[in-house]
Amino acid sequence: MLSYRHAFHAGNHADVLKHAVVVQLLQHLAQKDKAFWYIDTHAGAGVYSLTDGFATKTGEFETGIAKIWAKRDLPGLLKDYVKEVKALNADGALQFYPGSPYLAWRVMREQDRMRLFELHSTEIDVLRHNFRDAGRRAVLFEGDGFDGIIKLLPPPPRRALVLIDPSYEDKRDYARTLNCLEESLKRFATGTYAIWYPQVTRLESQRFADQLKRVQPKNWLHASLTVSKPPVDGFGLFGSGLFIVNPPYTLAGELKETLPYLVDALGQDSKAAFKLEHRGD
Numbered sequence: 001m002l003s004y005r006h007a008f009h010a011g012n013h014a015d016v017l018k019h020a021v022v023v024q025l026l027q028h029l030a031q032k033d034k035a036f037w038y039i040d041t042h043a044g045a046g047v048y049s050l051t052d053g054f055a056t057k058t059g060e061f062e063t064g065i066a067k068i069w070a071k072r073d074l075p076g077l078l079k080d081y082v083k084e085v086k087a088l089n090a091d092g093a094l095q096f097y098p099g100s101p102y103l104a105w106r107v108m109r110e111q112d113r114m115r116l117f118e119l120h121s122t123e124i125d126v127l128r129h130n131f132r133d134a135g136r137r138a139v140l141f142e143g144d145g146f147d148g149i150i151k152l153l154p155p156p157p158r159r160a161l162v163l164i165d166p167s168y169e170d171k172r173d174y175a176r177t178l179n180c181l182e183e184s185l186k187r188f189a190t191g192t193y194a195i196w197y198p199q200v201t202r203l204e205s206q207r208f209a210d211q212l213k214r215v216q217p218k219n220w221l222h223a224s225l226t227v228s229k230p231p232v233d234g235f236g237l238f239g240s241g242l243f244i245v246n247p248p249y250t251l252a253g254e255l256k257e258t259l260p261y262l263v264d265a266l267g268q269d270s271k272a273a274f275k276l277e278h279r280g281d
Contacts, residue, residue, distance in 0.1 A: 006123075006167075010048035011061030011097040013266045014240035016068065017225045018165070018196050020081035020258065021242055021251070022100055025161050025192055026107040027080065028248040035111040037160040038104040039152060041145025041180070042167070043116035045126040046101045050094060061097060063227070068265050069094050075261050077254045100163055101127070105138070114138040115152055117145030146180045154188040162188075165196045174204040174211075181245070182215050192246045199239030201230050212243045213279075221247040221278040223255050225262055229271035241275075252278045 009015070029036040050061050065085060068074065074082060084106050088096045098106075101116050108114065114137060118124040124142045131138045141148055149162060164180055166173040177195060184193065197208050209222050224241035231238065244251065259274035266272070 006044040006048070006099065009060050009237075010099070011050060011065040012237075013064040013225065013227045013262075014196070014198065014237060015097070016064040016078075016081075016266065017223070017240055017262065018194075018242060019098075019100065019103055020077050021223070021244070021255075022161070022163065022194060023081045023084055023103055023107065024077050024251060024254060025194060025244070025248070026104055028250070029159060029161060029192070030107055030109060030112075032159075034159060035109075035113070035157040037113045037115060037152075037155040037157065038101075038108065039115045039149050039155070039160055039162045040100055040104070040165065041117050041149055041163065042165045043101050043118045043123075043127055043140075043145075044099045045118075045123045046099050046130040047088065048097045048099065050097055061094075063268070064266060065097060066094060071265070075254070075257045077258045078261065100165065101138075102130070104161075105131075105134070108137070110137075112137070113155075115141070115149075117141045117143060117148045119144055146176050149180070150183055150187065153184055154191070158188075158190065160188070160191045162191055162193045163196070164193065168198050168200075168205070171202065171204050174208055178211055178215055181212070185216065185245070190246065192244070192248075195243040195245075197241050197243070198237050199224065199226060199241060200237060201234045209241060209243060216245045218279050219247075219281050220245050221252055221255075222275070223259060224275045225259060225266070226271060226273045227263075227266050228268040238271075247278070252276065 084103055088098050118127055164177055221244040226239035228238045255276050263272045263274050
């Protein structure tokens with residue numbers, strides 16, 4: 001929806017799970033010399049201030065990155081992610097939070113490419129400013145990423161991470177995400193796809209993981225982090241999930257170590273929990 005601004009939620013518990021996994025997926029792609037693409041359907045602004053503007057109105061980063069920022073016992077997957085957040089805060093104070101495009105840019109090499117979609121007219125302007133020096137390595141599109149990414153697949157190097165990450169404030173986003181994944185796989189079956197979704201009381205959210213499994217019956221990983229019981233009024237985010245198509249074989253083991261840590265670090269009540277399931281070829 002055009003009213004949605006990710007800055008209100010930057011660095012919250014859902015971002016911690018999503019971005020820690022995104023960094024790991026990108027680092028896995030970068031292990032081989034051959035180029036890869038990073039494609040983002042809902043890129044947002046790229047970087048967010050945590051000390052002024054929208055983020056200060058909600059303080060949601062206090063439920064996420066702020067709780068693990070200074071910890072010294074982080075498992076490897078979280079350690080790599082927090083290292084990238086700290087790289088954006090060189091003076092040691094948590095003032096800025098990197099969105100997925102910035103994290104991807106940090107991992108990308110000279111031969112790699114980025115394709116970013118953002119529909120919100122203000123967000124795309126900020127995104128363009130943040131990537132003003134990226135040159136031809138990053139191409140930004142003002143438009144609907146659900147439709148736009150199909151035209152890019154398969155990417156020339158036949159290696160890519162595709163992040164499908166709408167806000168889901170419009171319940172039609174669930175069906176559009178399923179359709180986008182299905183159509184994308186027809187064109188680029190070997191790509192790695194990361195689909196994020198919120199845990200909310202809406203029925204569409206509760207059945208979403210099972211619907212994703214029907215789109216991709218094998219070679220997937222599903223991880224979810226619940227931080228609290230559902231809100232009494234039925235509104236608000238109490239967790240999130242990631243569904244990964246064609247995950248690296250190492251990811252399940254890394255999440256097996258990371259998810260219990262996040263339950264302890266970010267859990268807000270006795271309902272805090274995680275789920276990890278995966279299926280190979």
